Each structure stands twice: as structure tokens, then as C-alpha cells.
Amino acid sequence: MPQRFDKLKNSEHELRIFRVRALLALLVVTAMTALLMGRLGYLQVVQHDLYSTRSENNRVRVEPLPPTRGLIYDRNGVLLAENRPTYNLTIVRERVDNLDKTLALLIELLNLPEEDVEEFHLRSRQRQRPFQPALLISDLSEVQIARLAVNRHRLPGVEVEAQLLRYYPHAEVMAHALGYVGRINEEELKSLDSGSYAGTHFIGKTGVEKFYEHELHGEAGLRKVETNARGRVLSELGRTDPTPGKNLTLTLDKELQMLAYDLLDGRRGSIVAIEPQSGDILAMVSAPGFDSNQFVTGIDVASYRGLQQDLDLPLFNRAIRGHYPPGSTIKPFLALAALREGTVTPETTINDPGYFQLPNDSRRYRNWLRWGHGRVDLERSIAVSNNTFYYSLAHDLGIDRLHKQMTAFGFGQRVAHDVQGESDALMPSREWKRERYNQPWYPGETLSVGIGQGYWQVTPLQLATATATLANRGEWVTPRLASKLGEKTIPTALPDTPQDIELTQESWWETVFSGMEKVLSGHEGTARRTGVGLEYRMGGKSGTAQVFSLGQDQRYNADELKERLRDHALFIAFAPLEDPQIAVSVIVENAGGGSTHAAHLARAMTDAWLLEDEAPDVDDVHETLESSNADIEGQ
Template sequence: MRERRDTLKNPEQELRIFRVRSLLAVLLVFAMTGLLMGRLVYLQVVQHEVYSTRSEKNRVRVEPLPPTRGLIYDRNGELLAENRPTYNLTLVRERVDDLDATLTLLVRLLELPDEEAEAFRVRSRQRQRPFQPALLMSDLDEDQIARLAVNRHRLPGVEVEAQLLRYYPDAEIMAHALGYVGRINAEELETLDTGRYAGTHFIGKTGVERFYEDALHGQAGLRKVETNARGRVLRELGRTDPVPGQNLTLTLDKELQQLAYELLDGRRGSIVAIAPATGEILAMVSVPGFDSNQFVTGIDVASYRALQEDIDLPLFNRAIRGQYPPGSTIKPFLALAGLVEGVITPDKTIFDPGYYQLPNDSRRYRNWLRWGHGRVDMERSIAVSNNTYYYSLAHDMGIDRLHDSMSAFGFGQRVGHDVFGESTALMPSRDWKRGRFNQPWYPGETLSVGIGQGYWQVTPLQLATATAVLANRGQWVKPRLASRIGDDPVPLALPETPADIELASDGWWDKVFSGMEKVLSGSEGTARRTGVGLDYRMGGKSGTAQVFSLGQDQRYDAEELAERLRDHALFMAFAPLEEPQIAVSVIVENAGGGSTHAAHLARAMTDAWLLDDEEPDVEELREAMENDTGNVAGN
């Protein structure tokens, strides 16, 4: 029996097994303790900064502080663009658990119609920098703010921010000159400085707002805030203040700008006024205008579609992008070119039978006065706007010299210093036609250029600039819209200013000016009715630009034509002749003769600028234009 018990139980063996197991357990405990201690050392010592930063981020949030956009003033300190307090709705996608559910709730709380709701969802998904707020909606009303506040616990990542929003007090009158700001889009986001534009939702889109964006915007700041578990701000821990944008003082005169807008009386057209000595743009109006404030907060689909489909093109800036045949307004410039090239002299005369013929060509290029003006010299050719004189002059000069001479006045070029979006229009040439149509230049086309028709196209700003250069007796001062950026004046000597135009004799300027003065004061002047009662000496030139071409034996009859097929009315002028203070160009689309419509508007502009104690009576002016039968058939 004893041997059997020894077989069933071996204490020594069990003791050895126990000791081995105990040792293994102790080693395992020590190993696990070592690992735990090692992990604690790693987390608390080696990775201390990493986890300390993560912990701090759960408690501390860095928020960007957008800068205050600079204000814009007119030359007299009148406010043209200001910033008004408003509440914006923003969303940080990274802090939203269920974006679709959040957007659905927001649309319901804000009571958005279907079209706006879709745009709302599109904005929420636009590309954005990580943890940067995306602007969903601007200018919230009190009811919307209240509903969002009540439901804030259901909207993580959604904030209502108090910010300053751009506002234009005279939006429709200043829309094309000032431009407007709008929401930053995905394409702009890729090119913008991320630090400078942190927290910024708006950027200059057009006009002055676009050109001077760098000066107006400023530099973003930031602040550190402590938050609770729900993300609500408890206190501010520190901040770097933003640098506000610089204020901008323009050369525009608000009252003159408003007068120009009223003078056009809703008719499609443009008026540009420049101070010749300084190049300051005093007024630059395009009619019709539009409410630029709509674009700041985001114009609704229906309103934008209405603007796009409007047959009068209110979004189109006629002052800098409208391209029109200059008509007879360019005859003073051509006369000077003929003198410089030695093709004419001030006293040279031609006989006008009412038409001009090229050598060996039976076609007659007619003067506007069908029976002709008889014997015509340079001064009289300007005063009566004789076409035959300039057909002959253009033929003798040729298109190459015409092109070079007119380019010296700025035609076919961008002339403004800070005018965003300006068109070059077109000063045609032999090379241009070959490249555009793969055709040679024909002599008859030179004659059309000689009276400002054919391929030649100008903008109202170009015409006003050329008139200012003429008033300066050839001295170029580049047109500009800004006079001061902050406290720094914009210099008169601007880069890329064209070379001055020099004549062999100063008397040639006087001869051309005399012809232009007779346009308004001479017994045969095409705008003599406009010049009645002038209190100063003024030089001008009317022009009528054809919308479509007439046959050789056809006569123009405005009454038989649809309104949009009638001629454009143009006028350019400067005053006073001795020391010009204002140069003006006026273009009224489909208004007929420049001497009866545009001339009166130019006179009203010069009166308003030169005669401080006299405000033009717009209603009286309209009656004068209606009663003035002037030279509608001519120039």
C-alpha cells in the first residue's frame, strides 16, 4: 500500500513544479510592471509635449480674427463704401458629426426656399482649409439668430459670428466704378495667402475693390480661447490683433457722378470726366447700373438671372468695356496728325461738292450734308464736321500713319492706371486685318477710319483720356481713380505712361482749339445751340456713330428704324480753353445726333464743375434736348 501512495503523490516533484510556476509568475509580474512603468515613462517623459499639446487643444482653441476692411471715400471725404455690423452663419466641417443632418436642420430652422437651400448646401461643401469656418449665410435677421441660439446644443461646429459687412450707400450710381466684394470661391482660395486671409470670407471682385484688394484687406489676427466640453468659449487667453486695411480716397466727385447718372436719365450710355492736369477721374458712369449690395451677401438665383437676361445689360461696364465707333469726335486728333505728317497745313483748303471719290473709283463717299460745304479749311472742317475733308486727309496719310498717330493718343490701348477690367477696344491696322480676317487692307476702309467709322472702336474712357491729352497740348497724365492710399498720395508720374505728343508749332494746337470752339460758338457749329450762354470758353466735337451701314443712295431716317438700330450720339469737350480743368466724353446709345443729345450732357457736366454757384436743371435740360432739332442728320 505504501508503494502505491508514493506512486500517486510525489511531494518533491510538486514542490519543484510550484517553485517553477511561482518564479514564472513573479517574472511575469515584474515584466508587466516593467512594461507598464516603461509605458508611463514614455508617455509622461518622452511624449510629454505631444500629449500636453493634445490636452491643451481639447481645452484651448485658436480662432482667426479677420481684419476690418478699409473704407473708401470720394475726393471730398464723402463715404462711398463702409462696413456695417452683421451676423454671419459659419460652419467648421471637422467639428460636425453628421453634416447632412446638420444642414437639413439648418435649412428647416432658417426657413430657406428650395433654390437658396441648394446653394446653402453647395457652400457647405466648398473646399476649405482644415478647421477654418466656411461662410454659409450672411446678414442673418433677429428671428434666425434666435432660432439658432435655442438649438445650439443640436448644432456642434455651427457658429453665429458678429462681423462687419461691406455696404455701398450709393450702390447703383457707383456700382461700376467701385465694383464690389463677394464671397471667396474655391479658385481664389487656392491662390490666397492662408495666414493673411484666415477667417476672411470676402474679397474684392471687380472695380476699385478688386484693384486695391491688397491695400483694403489688411492682415488677419488670432486669439486663444478656453472652451468647455461643448466648445463654448469660457475666456480669452491671448490675442494678436488684426491689422486693419488702409482707407482709400478716390478722385471721383460724388455729386458730379450723381449728376452724370441723372443726366443719362436711364438711357444706355456712359459719361467720363477727367481733370487734364492731374489725370484724376472725376466721374465715370455707366447706365444702367445695378445694386452692388446684392453681390456682397450673395445674390439670389432669380435676381442674378434677371440681371443677366436684361436686354440693357446692367452688369456691363460701358465706361471701360463698351466699344463704339468714335464718329466725328476724332476729327481734331486727325487734323493734328495731318499737320504733324505734313499732309495738310492749317490754311490748306479743299472744295467739298458733298462727296469724295478715290482715284479710278466711281463710288462716292458722301458728306453728311449732301450738297456739301463748298470751300473748307482745317478750322471750318472741325466746326462743321465736314466728312469730305477727312476722307481726303485719311487717303493722303494712309492707314499705317493713321494707326500710329492715333495710338499716340491712347486709342487701341488700356489707358487707365487703376481701372480694373478695361478693354483695349480697337485701333485697326493693316497687320490687324491680315491677322484677323486674312485679307488685305483696302483704300475705302481707310476713308471709313478717317471719319471714325469702320473697324475703329473706342471706349468712353479712351475718348475722355485722348481729350485730356489734347487739352494738355500733348502732355500725357495717366488717368487714375485713387488719389490717396492711406496717407500716401498716388503720384502723378505713373509707370507705363505714354510719351508726350510734340508738335513743330504751338500754333497748331491753337488752330485745332479754335475749330473746336467754333463747334459750340460759331455760326455754323454743329453744337451751336448747346453753346448758347456759355460763361467760359469751351472746345468740343460732336460725333454720330452708325450702328449699321447704309447703302450708297440710302438716307438715314431715325423714325423708320427700330430704337436699337439708331445711331449712337457722342460728344467730347474740355473747358476752359485757356487752362482746361475738365475733359468730358459722352456716349448715349441709339440717341441719334451727338450735337443734339450728347452735347447738352457734356455742357451740363462742365457747368457743374466750373460754375460752383450753378446747379444744372436736369428737367430743363431734357426739354432742351427734345426741342433741339439741331444737326440730327449729321455729326
């Protein structure tokens, strides 16, 4: 029987293997533990400040607190621009995981119309400072707010903010004077102070809203809040309150402003009224107007295109940017210029045959009354608006002296203190024509300037300012729209006010004023029908601005012209003559002679300001205009 050798278990060998394995395991565990402890030590000690700050930032969030925008009042304390509570939708892109997915969800929840989707996407990607909320939609409806609240867990980084939104109670009438606020765009964002405008989505775009933006806006504040993992606010840890903007009190009179707008009755034009002694702009209307509230929240494309394509140009501020030939409204100023330069005296008389001719020139520059006015002195030249007298006067003055004297009244330059966007218009000169057209100045062009035609262009504000300076007997007071900023009164003596206009003889003022008074009260006055029943002494001057030029032997016939080719009607006035309280300029586009349409509107404005108990009825004024058969072709 073969011998079996059974292998016996080697306990010593197995023990040795176990010890090696146990030692290796111990070394691995020890190394891992050491590594873990080292890492923990590194994070807890070396990186303590960094991760402590990160942890705190995850728990604590700093939120900007936008200031309340200052209110705007008229001179009597009537609210013209207020703030109404509203809810806005904002997004912080840095807190959004998937921007495209979030935007798609928002579009679905808010049920945005097709035409607004593109604008919605543009706003979401508009350049913004890091962790600053971008405004997506203003003035959310209750239904939209409810849908967003239900789906809040699906919209990280998206917030519904309660804020105050600008609102204009008399938007259409005040749009051009007040201006409006709108969303901050990328260009504006580059120049704005990040601290002051933190959390602010709106900024003044035009008018006094833009000119006084810094004072109206105020200073932003901030608050520290504790949030949970979902970003929901749990508690407020600290706060620095914002500084509200200052309230602004304007010189405008809301009732007079509305009267001026109603008087224009939908026609294209402008009315500006100034208090001569203070420079307060009492009314500054451009018609037609527009609803400025549309621009606050963001006007839709179709509405904006409609405003742009409107032939009446409602967005165009005619009061400060409209350029019109002044027509014969400038004859009182030219008379004073010639008196100052010594080229005429109050007794200077010409014989008007109905035209004026330059030496060695066969062309006839005609008076509006083709058979002439006969013997005409300076005072009568204003009352009957004789062109021939002013052709001769302008020829004697020459364009150089004429330009110098007219700029002294503010023509060809910006005249107001705080009227944002005001135009210089144009007071032509020899140098201007050489630079503009590379041509010399011709004597016939001086004659055209002498009756307020040719290259000469004015704005309604310039014309009202010159009239106020005339009413002040040459004392310059810079026009302004604001009288108080907060509790601080804005002084009437403003810097850069032009020099006063001084005459050698004070009686010359009376000569010119007498001629202007006879425009309304004299038996030959071009606006004598407007002056019927006046309860105070009033000086005025009518004007007619040609839209296109007539040939030498052509006669103007409004019935044969398209409405937009007819002459513009102008009128300037101030009253009472002995102590002027109001100066007015009126321009009504394509309304014909200024002695009828524009004169009646100017009379209504002065009546409203001076006769508080006998304010004019707008319907009566319009009825008078419609029934008037006075076809006075005076300038």
C-alpha cells in the same frame, strides 16, 4: 455489519492548490500592474510632448481675427464704401461629427427657402483649409440668431460670427467705378496667402475693390482661447491684433458722378469726366447700373439671371469695355495728325461737292450734308464736321501714318493706371487686318477710319483721355481713380505714361481749338444750340456712330428704324479753352446725332464743374432735350 471507510479531508493537498492559485493570481496581478505602470510611464515620459500638445489643443484653440477692410471716400471725403456690423453663420467641418445631419438641422432651424438649399450645401463642401471656418450664410436675421443660440448644443463646429460687412450707400451709381466684394471662391483660395486671409470670407471682385485688394484688406490677426469640452470659449489667453486695411480716397466727385447718372436718365450709355492737368477721373458712369450690395452677401439665382438676361446689360461696364465707333469726335485728332505729318496746313482748302471719290473708283463717299459745304479749310472742317475734308485727309495720310498718330493719343490701348478690367478697344492697322482676316487693307477702309467708322472702336474712357491730352496741348497725364492710399498721396507722374505729343508750330493747337469752339459758338457749328448762353469758352466735337451700314444711295431715317438700330450719339468737350479744368466724353446709345442729345449732357457736366453756384437742373436739361427741334444731322 460491513465496514465503512470515510474519506478524510486532505488539508495539505488543498493548501497546495491554494498556494498555486494564489501564486498564479499574484503573477497575473503583478504582470498587469507592470504593464499598466509601463504604459503609464511610456505615455507620461516617452510620449509626454505629444499628448501634452494634444491636451493643450483640446483646451486651447487658436482663432483667426480678420482685419477690418479699408473704407473708400470720394475726393471730398464723402463715404462711398463702408463696413456695417452683421452676423455670419460659419462651420468648421473637422469639428462636425455628422455633416449631413448638421446641415439638415440648420436648414430646418433657419427655414431656408427651397431655391437656396442647393447653394447652402455647395458652400458647406467648398474647398477650405483644415480647421478654417467656411461661410454658410451672411447677414443673419435676429430670429435666425436666436434659433441657433437655443440649439447650440446640437451644433458642434457651427458658429455665429460677428463681422463687418461691406456696404455701398450709392450702389447703383457707383457700381461700375467702385466694383464690389464677394465671397472667396475655390480658385481664389488657391492663390491667397493663408496667413493674411485667415478668417476672411470676402475679397474684391471688380473695380477698385479688386485693384487695391491687398491694401484695402489688411493683415489677419489671431487669438488663443480656452474652451470647455463642448467647445465653448471660457477665456482668452493671448491675442495678436489684425492690421486694418488702408482707407482709399478716390478722385471721383460723388455729386458729379450722380449728376452724370441722372443725366443719362435710364438710357444706355456712358459719361466720363477727367481733370486734364492731374489726370483725376472726376466721374465715370455706365448706365444702367445695378445694386452691387446684392453681390456682397451672394446674389440669388433668380436675381442674377434677371441681370444677365436684361437686354440693357446693366452688368456691362460701358465706360471701360464698351466698344463704339468714335464717329466725327476724332476729327480734331486727325487734323493734328495731318499737321504733324505735313499733309495739310491750317490754310489747306478743298471744294466739297458733297462727296469724295478715290482715283479710278466710281463709288462716292458722301458728306453728311448731301449738297456739300463748298470751300472748306481745316478750322471750318471741324466746326461743320465736314466728312469730305477728312476723306481726303485720311487718303493722303494712309492707314500706317494714321494708326501711328492715333495711338499717340491712346487709342487702341489701355490708358488708365488703376481701372481694373479696362479694354484696349481697337485702332485698326494693316497688320491687324492681315492677322485677323488674312486680307489686305483697302483704300476705302482708310476713308471709313477717316470719319471714325469702319473697324475703329473706342471706349468712352479712351475718348475722354484723348480729349484731356488734347486740352493739355499734347501733355500726357495718365488717368487714375485713386488719389490717396492711407495717408500716402499717389503721384500724378505715373510710370509708363506715353510720350507727350509735340507740334512743330504751337499755333496749330489754336487752329484746332478755334474749330472746336465754333462747334458750339459759330453760326454753322453742329452744336451751336447747346452753346447758347455759355459763360466760359468751351471746345467740343459732336459725333454720330452708325450701328449698321447704309447703302450708297440710302438715307438715314431714325423714324423708320427700331430704337436699338439707331445711331449712337457722341460728344467730347473741354473747358475753359484757355485753362482747361475738365474734359468730358459722352456716349448715348441709339440717341441719334451727337450734336443734340450728347452735346447737352456734356454742357451740363462742364457747367456743374465750372459754375459751382449755378449747377444745372437735371429736369431742365431733359426738358430742353425733349423740346429741342434742332435736327442737325452733323457728325
